[in-house]
Amino acid sequence: MLRAEGLRKAFGGQVVLDGVNVELHRGQVVLLRGENGSGKTTLLNILTGNLEPDAGSIHYLADGSPRTYRFPRRWWQELNPFDHFVPEFVAREGMGRTWQDVRLFGSQTLRENITVAEPGHPGENPLMALIAPARSARKEKQLRDQADTVLSRFGLAGREDSSADKISLGQSKRVAIARAVAAGAKILFLDEPLAGLDRQGIADVLSLLKTLVRDHTLTLVIVEHVFNQPHLQGLVTTDWLLESGKLISSLRQGGEQSQLDPSLSIAHHPSPIVSRPAWFHLLAGDNAEIIDEPLTRGALLTRIRRPDRFKPDNPPILEIRDLVVKRGPRVVIGGESSTTGGMNLTLQTGEIAILQAPNGWGKSSLFSAICGHIHSVGNVLFRGQDINLKRSWDRARAGLVGVGSNDALFPSLTIRDAASLLPSISTTIRDQSTSRISSLSGGERQRAVMHFSNTRHTPGSSLAIYDEPFAMLDHAAAIEAARQIVNTNSSTIFLIPSSLAQQKETV
Amino acid sequence: MNYILHLLVYFNIYVIVAMSLNLVVGYCGLLTLAHAGFYAIGGYTYAILAINFGWEFIPAALAGAAVAAMLSLFVSVSAWRLKGDYFVMVTLAAQALIFSLLYNWTSPGEPLGSLKNLTNGPFGITGIPRPVLFGWRVATPAAFAIFSTVIAAACLFVLWRLKTSPWARLLLSMREDELAARGLGKNTRLAKVQAFAIASGLAAIAGALYAAHVRYLDPSSASLDESILMLSMVLVGGLGNFRGPALGAAILILLPEVLRFLHLPDAQAANLRLLIYGLLLVVMVHVRPQGLAGEYRIQ
């Protein structure tokens, strides 16, 4: 149904895909795996027409009229606007996709979200809408009925007239899949369809996917985070592994788990995350007290109380009470149900706390809310004082050290420039001090981030919050980062890693 | 009485303008400053065709609409690639180019409307004939008021049909998440071309109506101030629905008339009017970003 040969893509000299060959057959369910940054999303974007590869060819064979694109394309091909390699034309070849962040049309109802997908609607031609409204209206009525049927089959009966930004994440993921199917998708690319869902939501989406494969012989290509991958067991027929720019395809034996690392078979564990990578042990050290504390929506807060840092009579350093964070109309944190209200969290002085949560949980939003970049409702008490109305630099001066992820430095400054924004300069990274930050590798950037943050702690009384401290780092770099973190002067450390999964898949 | 009829004609003209602009700004979410350019093109096309070839109103206005729709391709094709401030800059460039053309396409001594002197430059075109409709000349103010109302009603009917159609839903989807719409196989680039062509065509018809009413036309009707006035109408009234732009047009037309009662000198009154438009924009953005009766906030 789809064949691609020799796909190459490089971003600014960094080769992400290096001669990838792909073949897809009807009814296949593919799990696309690979560590972060290995090009999963890039491949998805290329196959769905959102990104043009540097070289290679793609054949779309899903419907009656096959279509082939060869790259690099000649400049005269761009002159014909009906021959562009763009998502809308690729979608008409039967490629559908969903996004990690869902992307429903928020101001429209669920029914409209489905009906809008219908290909070739006569009313979408303004001339037809003008002179033959009756024909358009007939089609419209028929489509509305169809949409209602689809919605009820997907367990959304009675919600047809709800606005798409008022439903739960799990529901919206199902609507997004229904929308892609209604648009005529024969191959469906799913970008993290289970991310951010609770167990019920995961079960609902999975049963929907099973139905689609069985009844519609839909072909699926799924990108999913490692800790949700075990859920897909039994559905997946083929594994694709992206590694150093190449794709390795392997058939999976039905029902067996041989393809996956046995340690990942945690599908039925009550809490999805219990794994502890090497950096965790380094943070914990010996004979520390470790407390696991489940939070809402599958998140887990782990407190490490090392005897050298933590004293039982320490006062709380950070208290979050009734916190609600909104992004646009959507509530990101707090208010999961009408009864719980906002989010609550307390950190004691001297603790090392690690918040692990699935993608889409709102980790970055929590970081931003605590550091004061985004507006939030509720109380954030730092050393007993409510700082939620203070601006972000006042919080920083009060001893709240927020450390952003390593892609969030100053790209056009040199290390030396950036360092001189801070009170003291040390010598550890002087060797690259005149190169621009944008030209550094992930590991070098992380070292710079750690270095900058270390000069900002006031000993004994400050709290350091790290957003995605281990993102894009390999094993050794992650260990190095953890060592730096544990040696900071801050009394209390709060880590919000992007996901524990990445470290494991590199093993 | 004539004064009231005159106001009615103005309202009719600007209701078409505001509603058509709303199609682009409110439904597509694309902020444009080129609308006055297309409006003026309609006026000029009508004036030249009526003076030189004695065309009737409807064919001349439709010709103007066609010219404006063609020229709108420049703007809509840019919208394929450009977003945000960059796109606003393109529309500004389009507006400046149209103004410059109207201002400069002249050479002294040549007859008006010839290829060497199409627009008569800064002096403008005088003596534009009253509109002729199927051989019948619309001569009295009352007749013209009725005539303009009928034209406006026809334009609004077209817009109403379009705005209740699946095509409008496609535009809304594109406004909210263009990439998602494209991922569903929607040709959003075509939709942008269509929306701009229709909006510009309707603005051109309004421009023709204006030329026929005032019977004098100069490049100032394509000026940036005019574009800003049009944008103020939709922003004050509200975006994304039917009543908003109508309300905005009514407010911004009646407001200067109220100022008349202050008996200011003419130049001062014009300045005061613009001052109020400017302040209205600022106040609206802070107090009611979706406009008085709108459903959508500009992105």
Added chain:
Amino acid sequence: MQILANGFVQGLVIALLAIGFNTVFLPTKVFFVAQAGLYALSPFLALQLLRWDVPWWLAFTLPVVISAGLAGLMETLNHRPLQRREASTGVHLIASLGLYIAIVQIVAMIWGNETQVLRRGIDQVFRPGDIILTRSQVIAAAVSAILMIAYIFWLRRTNLGLQFRALADNPIQLALFGYNTDRLRMCAFMVAGGITACASLVTAYDIGFDPHGGLHAVLLAIVAVIIGGRGTFVAPMLGGILLGLLRAQVVWHWSARWQEAATFALLAFFLLFRPHGILGRKMRLEAE
């Protein structure tokens, strides 16, 4: 040569104004159209001060200070509240446009719509080589060049300049470092206001002024920014000088009345085919 010289002088002034624009745009992402209002206002302030027999040096520096203050006021009362509500760039643009209209109309109501001059009598003329430069042209070029060099020095060598570049890169990170980004933004607006007034005053001294010329001047500056590339603070200078030279060429070869058409055709060309400008680093326009 004469054409090149004229174009170069005009280009320097455009470049100065372009820097003013980018000083606000880069760190704050605000399309500061109200700059045009300040541009229109400053020569009228100078004129009024001269009428009141204020010494000339004060009459030319006070408008700069007032303009900087007004720009700061706009940030405090207009853009900062919008920023707090996470308003989009389009909203900032509209608000700024509204302020521009308001300022220009107030100026016109106080001082009238007519064109005015600051200079009395016939200008002194210099003839270096085979070109002719008036004294006001020399002043315009010198002031622009000195201010631009000072600006680059300030940006590259001082702490505040460094904080500015950091703010343009990543305001959130800068706030995490404990810097008051609101104060820096305010600074950006004030610097832009001052620069605008300088550019406006030297132009007004050279060729006269009226209340409605501001937007045109600022549009030229924005075109210069886009041509040069808006990713850096310095690129707009190149764009400004190029634009000045081009406009002088158009006057020479065709006619002054096609200057605008040529300018905006050039803008359209750049936006469509090279939107990151001559010096700009490539960035993805479509937020995907």
